[in-house]
Amino acid sequence: MFYLPLFHRLQGAACLVVGGGTTALRKLRWLLRAQARVTVVSPQISAEIRDLAAAGEVSLLEQTFSPELLDQRFVLVVSATNNPGVNKTVHDAAVRQGVLVNCVDQPELCTVIFPAIVDRLPILVAISSMGAAPTLARVVRGWIEARLSPNLGNLAVLAQRLRNRVKQTLPSTAARKTFWEQLFIGPIAEQALSGNLDKATEAAAALIEGSPVKTGQVALVGAGPGDPELITLKALRLLQMADVVLYDKLSNEKILDYARRDAECIYVGKQGPKPGMPPDRPDNRSNQQGSINELIVQHARAGKHVVRLKGGDPFIYGRGGEELEAAVAAGLDVLVVPGITAAMGAASYAGIPLTYRNLSLSVRFVTGHRVENTVNMDWPELTKPDQTLVIYMGLVGLRQIMSLLVEHGGAGERPVAIVENATYPEQRVITGTVADIADKVDAAKVQGPSVAIVGDVVNLAQPTISG
Ligand SMILES: C[S@@+](CC[C@H](N)C(=O)[O-])C[C@H]1O[C@@H](n2cnc3c(N)ncnc32)[C@H](O)[C@@H]1O
Structure with a gap:
């Protein structure tokens, strides 16, 4: 050097x-x-x-x-x-x-x-290659830029505001160190990073005075449909801070690599034992929503940072609403981080625009989940042209759904694309019409998570590098 x-x-x-x-x-x-x-x-x-x-x-x-x-x-x-x-x-x-x-x-x-500079004043990160490769230093800067919250400087401002008070109230170095550590990785930091500097200062002042402050935190985080690069920067940061990550089979396990090495990653999939895992493992039982809610609350109450990682977006057919209710009812600090929902991931990676001028003016996300062997939907509405339908959880009932569309006046020749394992390397797109898609899906032995995109936009599909 x-x-x-x-x-x-x-x-x-x-x-x-x-x-x-x-x-x-x-x-x-x-x-x-x-x-x-x-x-x-x-x-x-x-x-x-x-x-x-x-x-x-x-x-x-x-x-x-x-x-x-x-x-x-x-x-x-x-x-x-x-x-x-x-x-x-x-x-x-x-x-x-x-x-x-x-x-x-x-x-x-x-x-x-x-140096190449990442500016989060008063935090500055300087990167140098000692003159050997300035362009590489700039690339590294890009990586670091992506990792650091744009509001990181708020944490330093918060610390500055509190410094004297902390010195006066906490005389021992050890107590001060614990205080700062608690502050910078806790919910107060999250408040500052979200731009609520004054609220964060208030909460931190209470923490200095020894008032009980909630330390645990729950984040319901959208993991996107599969491709690990589709998560948000905020999701990434929260994963890196998490003590406990609760995940299920719809979130790509590669995303768990973003979590800290010592974070506890717990599988909470609802549909039976996770493939390849010994069935007697405690984290490998068929989990019901109630027990997931309990786990979230239990870990957060123990002062942990809990990330509940959810496939796609937490609030789209993800039961994120129930988890939010449970966490709020337990008096916990909660934040929800949106994710790219399967419909959007599938459409983008399959090169199918969900809306298109003069062809499809709206898009509906609907569930094809069957209750008592039938799918209850407003069928006459769904058969109307000029719109795109994206059907989640519709694979099992696909044949029935397509028949019901026709029964209610829908055109049999309306185009349909089934996107299986959207955004994963093994993504498959099967195209057909309302009349023949069920046969095509059977023939292709589609089994992975899939959405059906129904509407004229399917005919506009263009090849993309990602698809
Ligand atoms: C319980 S819902 C969860 C939806 C999720 N919250 C979201 O926003 O995408 C599960 C359904 O989402 C769809 N899905 C999830 N991931 C998918 C993927 N990678 N490819 C295609 N469909 C997917 C399938 O229809 C699956 O049955």
Whole structure:
């Protein structure tokens, strides 16, 4: 390692930027964010830099750089020209004067380098490849950007607001450490990250004073239909914070890899033992909704961060509403994170637009789940044209559903697509019509989770890379 990452206070410090183009402007903006006093020297100066000068934010010297311009008043000089000769002259002058120097894209002429920055002020993450691969550093920045809540800075502001109070009330270092740990990973942090800084401050103040504060938290999190990349950034963050993850067979287990290694992942699938798992495992029984609700409450009451991971969206045929009611009735803090529902995942990955101008003006998500051997729906409504139906849980009753559509005046030639295992690598799309789709599905031996998309939009299907 030949660079040490340090954060340099530039507030009020004199800096020189050599160059008046786009690259100079980029560096200049960072220097201004750090509240440096910047002088730009260049025979040609862009309109944007001139605007900054007109606003009194920078000083201009419209001339070529000469070493006499650089003296020890300057803390840092940045050479942002595309002329290696000028850069070398700037570098040598800076070294003679003991001024820090950065020549853009010439690491051999730098005593300091600009990192790729993830800005969540007052939290700053700086990434460097030591000049070896700046583009890679920027790619890494993208990864980190995606991982950090846009409101992360709120946590630092919260800490700042509380610092003195914590010092006065909690004299021992150990007590302070426990307090901060509890704060940064608990529901109060979640409040701050959701933008409720004042509420979070109030709750944290109560925590300092020793008032009982609920520590457990329940998040009902949509896992999307399968492809693990379809979860939201918020879902990802909550999974990374979770102590306990309750999942069922509709959420892709690959998503569990996002959870902490020491998180307890409990299978709560309702439909019998999970394939490949010994049936006598305590987490491998046929779970009923009531016992899932109990598990959620029990773990959250024990102070754990519980993520109830749900296939698709928690509030679409997911019984998320009941879990929410149970958690709220138990007095727990709950949040619900939406997910991409199967209908949307299936349609996108199969290249079928759910609505289309002049062809399908609305879309209905309906359930084909049979109760007492029949499917109760408003059939005359469902047969109307100009709409798309997406039928969930309709595989078992598919033949009956299609007959009922025809019985109620629907067209037998209306197009239908069955999307099985939508968004998984093994996704299959079987197309047909209301009249023949059931036979086609039987012939294809469709067994995985499937939705039926019914409507003229099916004929618009286009190949996509993901499908
Ligand atoms: C109990 S519902 C859960 C729906 C889920 N909450 C959602 O928003 O997608 C289960 C039904 O969703 C549909 N489904 C879920 N995942 C699917 C997938 N990957 N491909 C196709 N259909 C899926 C199937 O119709 C399945 O029978």
